[in-house]
Amino acid sequence: MKILTANRLTDGEAVWFSTDHRWAETIDHSEIASDKAGEERLEAIGHAGLANNEVVDVNLIDVQLVDGEIRPTRLREQIRAAGPTNRNDLGKQARPAVSRAA
Amino acid sequence: MYRYDEFDHDFVKARVAEFTDQVERRLAGEITEDQFRPLRLMNGVYLQLHAYMLRVAIPYGTLNSRQLRMLAHIARKYDKGYGHFTTRQNIQYNWPALSDMPAILADLASVEMHAIQTSGNCIRNVTADHFAAAAADEVADPRPYAEILRQWSSVHPEFSYLPRKFKIAVTGAERDRAAIQVHDIGLHLKKNAAGELGFAVYVGGGQGRTPMIAKKIRDFLPEEDLLSYTTAILRVYNLNGRRDNKYKARIKILVHETGVEELTRQVEAEWEALKDGELKLPEADVRAIEAYFAPPALVARPEGDEAVKTARLDSRSFGEWLDQNVLTHKNPDYAAVTISLKGIGEVPGDATDSQMEAVADIAEKYGFDELRVSHEQNLILPHVARADLKAVYDALVEIDLATANSNLISDIIACPGLDYCALANARSIPVAQQISLRFASLERQRDIGELKLKISGCINACGHHHVGHIGILGVEKKGAELYQVTLGGSGDEHTSIGEIVGRGFGPEEITDAIETVVDTYLRIRNDRTEKFIDAYRRVGAAPFKEALYGSEAKAA
Structure with missing residues (x-):
C-alpha cells in the first residue's frame, strides 16, 4: 500500500494527496494505492503537482492500516506525519485533532 | 568586532535583492524546482522533513547583542519561537516559509548578517576558537x-x-x-x-x-x-x-x-x-x-576575587557553575563564561526567542556586548568581570540557562537527527535527552569528570561523533533505529577518531549501554584525575567490550 506525499512549495508544509483530490496537511485521508495502476496514477498526480509548482519533493511512501488509520511504515514518514518526537507542541501533532474526528 | 564597510553592505543588500527576485519567480512558477534548488542552497535554504530550514552564518561564531536580538526576532516572527545553534557556530531555523525568506534575509542584513555560503560546494563559514581574544x-x-x-x-x-x-x-x-x-x-x-x-x-x-x-x-x-x-x-x-x-x-x-x-x-x-x-x-x-577585533577596554576590577569568594560561600550552585562554566581570562580581573544550552533533558543547542533576548541583555550589561557561539552548541560571554559573575549567574538562572555542565557528560553535541533532518537515518535529540536525564545528578557528572559525548543521526557526522570521547552514530537497520557506539575519539590538539566498540544498540538500550561504558571507566581509572579519554588510551577498548558484550566479546 502506498500514498503520495510532498512538501508544499510556499511554506514547505508536509502534505499528502487525499481522497478528495487535494494536498492535505494531514495524512489521515490520503488516497491509498493498492496496486501498480493505483501507484502509477498517484505518481502522475505527483508529477503534475511538481510541474504546476504546488508541491516539491514528491514521493510515494509505504503505509499500512492500523486500526483503520493510515500509518507509514518508515519512522521518517511517521515523524513527518506527526512532528518532532521530542516536541509534542510542534508539527501536526500539536494541532487540534479535527481531522481525526472528521 | 568586525563592522561591515560600504562594500559589505552593498554586497549583502544586492544578494538579498537577487534572492528575493529568485524566490518571487519561483513562487510565481517562472522557474522550476530543479532550477531553483541550487539558488536556494546558495542562500542557506534547505528543505527538511516538516518545512524549509534556513541556516544563518555567524562568522567565526562572533555576535553582538543587536544581532542576537534579531535572531530572537526572526525566531518569534517567522519561526516557532526558537533557534538551533549548530556545530558550525551557525544558527538554524526549522520552520520558516519560503515566502518569508526575503523578509528574513532583509532583517538579517539590517544587523550585518546573512545566509550566504552556508550550503553548497563552496568555502563555508570559517570557524574559530570560541574563546578567541579571551x-x-x-x-x-x-x-x-x-x-x-x-x-x-x-x-x-x-x-x-x-x-x-x-x-x-x-x-x-x-x-x-x-x-x-x-x-x-x-x-x-x-x-x-x-x-x-x-x-x-x-x-x-x-x-x-x-x-x-x-x-x-x-x-x-x-x-x-x-x-x-x-x-x-x-x-x-x-x-x-x-x-x-x-x-x-x-x-x-x-x-x-x-x-x-x-x-x-x-x-x-x-x-x-x-x-x-x-x-x-x-x-x-x-x-x-x-x-x-581589538578586545574591549577592560578596566581594572580587582574587587572580583573577594566578590567571587563571598558569593561562593553563599551559594553552592554558584560555586559549581564557577568551577564548570567559567574559564580563566587573559586579564585576571575577568573571566570567560560558557552559557550551557544543554539543560538537563533539553534539546542540545536550542534556545528560545526570549532566552536569546535575555542573553543579549546580559551581554550588553555585563559582557561588553560580545557573544560567541561555540561549535559545542553553547553560547559564550568572552569578557565578564569576575566581580559581575554572580549577577550574570543570577540572570542566567532566571532564564534556565545556568546548568553547570560545561565539558561534562550532559554537555552533549547532537545533530537535529531524524526529528527534523531529511538526511538522517535515526533520531539524535531524544537519545541526547535520555542520556542527559540518566546522568542528571551534577554530583555524579562531576565525579565522572570531563567527558565529551557526541551524537550523529547519520554518517554525515554533523554531531561530530567520530571525535567524541564517546560517540554515538544512529543508523537505520531493517527499518529500525540502531545506535553504534564509538570510543576514544577526540577533537582537540591530540585528535583521534573513535573506534566502533561492537554491535549497535536499539533506542531502548543505548542509554544503558552508555551507562555501562561510564561505569567501566569509573572502575578502571587510576584515580579521579585520570580523564575518560586518558583511561581509554591507556587500556584500550577491551574492558569496555567485555562490559558491554560479555562472553560475546571474547568469542568475537
Missing part, C-alpha cells in the same frame, strides 16, 4: 584571519563550484578548541622563534563517512602568505578533487589518495607561482582588520 593560553586572536578568509572566500569566482563543500577552522592557542584537525584546512596561529606570527597548516581532515585526521603540510607559514597558500591548496583540490564520486569528493580523499608528500609538493609548486603576487597580505591591511 583565553589565557592564546598566542593571538584567530578571528582577524578568519575574517580575511571570509572576505577572500565570499563568492570567490574560482572556488564557488568546488568538488564538494570546504571547511576552514582557525585556532590561536596550543589547546585546540576549534577542532582544526577535522577540517579541510586547519590553521594553528602561532609565533616562530623570532616572535613573528604565522600558521601551522593542516589539510585533509574531516568526519563524515570516511573520517580522517588532517595532515600537517607546513609547520610555519608566515602571516602574509595566508591567502596565497590557501589559494594554492584550493587550486590543487579544485583541479584534482574527485568530481566523479560525491563520497570521494572531499579534499581528505585527495590527500589520502595522492599521499601527503606528493600533495604537499603540488601545493608548494602552485604556491611558488602565487606567493609574490597580489595575494600577499599587506601588513597595514592585516593590522586594520585586527583593529576591528
Whole structure:
C-alpha cells in the first residue's frame, strides 16, 4: 500500500494527496494505492503537482492500516506525519485533532 | 568586532535583492524546482522533513547583542519561537516559509548578517576558537584571519563550484578548541622563534563517512602568505578533487589518495607561482582588520576575587557553575563564561526567542556586548568581570540557562537527527535527552569528570561523533533505529577518531549501554584525575567490550 506525499512549495508544509483530490496537511485521508495502476496514477498526480509548482519533493511512501488509520511504515514518514518526537507542541501533532474526528 | 564597510553592505543588500527576485519567480512558477534548488542552497535554504530550514552564518561564531536580538526576532516572527545553534557556530531555523525568506534575509542584513555560503560546494563559514581574544593560553586572536578568509572566500569566482563543500577552522592557542584537525584546512596561529606570527597548516581532515585526521603540510607559514597558500591548496583540490564520486569528493580523499608528500609538493609548486603576487597580505591591511577585533577596554576590577569568594560561600550552585562554566581570562580581573544550552533533558543547542533576548541583555550589561557561539552548541560571554559573575549567574538562572555542565557528560553535541533532518537515518535529540536525564545528578557528572559525548543521526557526522570521547552514530537497520557506539575519539590538539566498540544498540538500550561504558571507566581509572579519554588510551577498548558484550566479546 502506498500514498503520495510532498512538501508544499510556499511554506514547505508536509502534505499528502487525499481522497478528495487535494494536498492535505494531514495524512489521515490520503488516497491509498493498492496496486501498480493505483501507484502509477498517484505518481502522475505527483508529477503534475511538481510541474504546476504546488508541491516539491514528491514521493510515494509505504503505509499500512492500523486500526483503520493510515500509518507509514518508515519512522521518517511517521515523524513527518506527526512532528518532532521530542516536541509534542510542534508539527501536526500539536494541532487540534479535527481531522481525526472528521 | 568586525563592522561591515560600504562594500559589505552593498554586497549583502544586492544578494538579498537577487534572492528575493529568485524566490518571487519561483513562487510565481517562472522557474522550476530543479532550477531553483541550487539558488536556494546558495542562500542557506534547505528543505527538511516538516518545512524549509534556513541556516544563518555567524562568522567565526562572533555576535553582538543587536544581532542576537534579531535572531530572537526572526525566531518569534517567522519561526516557532526558537533557534538551533549548530556545530558550525551557525544558527538554524526549522520552520520558516519560503515566502518569508526575503523578509528574513532583509532583517538579517539590517544587523550585518546573512545566509550566504552556508550550503553548497563552496568555502563555508570559517570557524574559530570560541574563546578567541579571551583565553589565557592564546598566542593571538584567530578571528582577524578568519575574517580575511571570509572576505577572500565570499563568492570567490574560482572556488564557488568546488568538488564538494570546504571547511576552514582557525585556532590561536596550543589547546585546540576549534577542532582544526577535522577540517579541510586547519590553521594553528602561532609565533616562530623570532616572535613573528604565522600558521601551522593542516589539510585533509574531516568526519563524515570516511573520517580522517588532517595532515600537517607546513609547520610555519608566515602571516602574509595566508591567502596565497590557501589559494594554492584550493587550486590543487579544485583541479584534482574527485568530481566523479560525491563520497570521494572531499579534499581528505585527495590527500589520502595522492599521499601527503606528493600533495604537499603540488601545493608548494602552485604556491611558488602565487606567493609574490597580489595575494600577499599587506601588513597595514592585516593590522586594520585586527583593529576591528581589538578586545574591549577592560578596566581594572580587582574587587572580583573577594566578590567571587563571598558569593561562593553563599551559594553552592554558584560555586559549581564557577568551577564548570567559567574559564580563566587573559586579564585576571575577568573571566570567560560558557552559557550551557544543554539543560538537563533539553534539546542540545536550542534556545528560545526570549532566552536569546535575555542573553543579549546580559551581554550588553555585563559582557561588553560580545557573544560567541561555540561549535559545542553553547553560547559564550568572552569578557565578564569576575566581580559581575554572580549577577550574570543570577540572570542566567532566571532564564534556565545556568546548568553547570560545561565539558561534562550532559554537555552533549547532537545533530537535529531524524526529528527534523531529511538526511538522517535515526533520531539524535531524544537519545541526547535520555542520556542527559540518566546522568542528571551534577554530583555524579562531576565525579565522572570531563567527558565529551557526541551524537550523529547519520554518517554525515554533523554531531561530530567520530571525535567524541564517546560517540554515538544512529543508523537505520531493517527499518529500525540502531545506535553504534564509538570510543576514544577526540577533537582537540591530540585528535583521534573513535573506534566502533561492537554491535549497535536499539533506542531502548543505548542509554544503558552508555551507562555501562561510564561505569567501566569509573572502575578502571587510576584515580579521579585520570580523564575518560586518558583511561581509554591507556587500556584500550577491551574492558569496555567485555562490559558491554560479555562472553560475546571474547568469542568475537
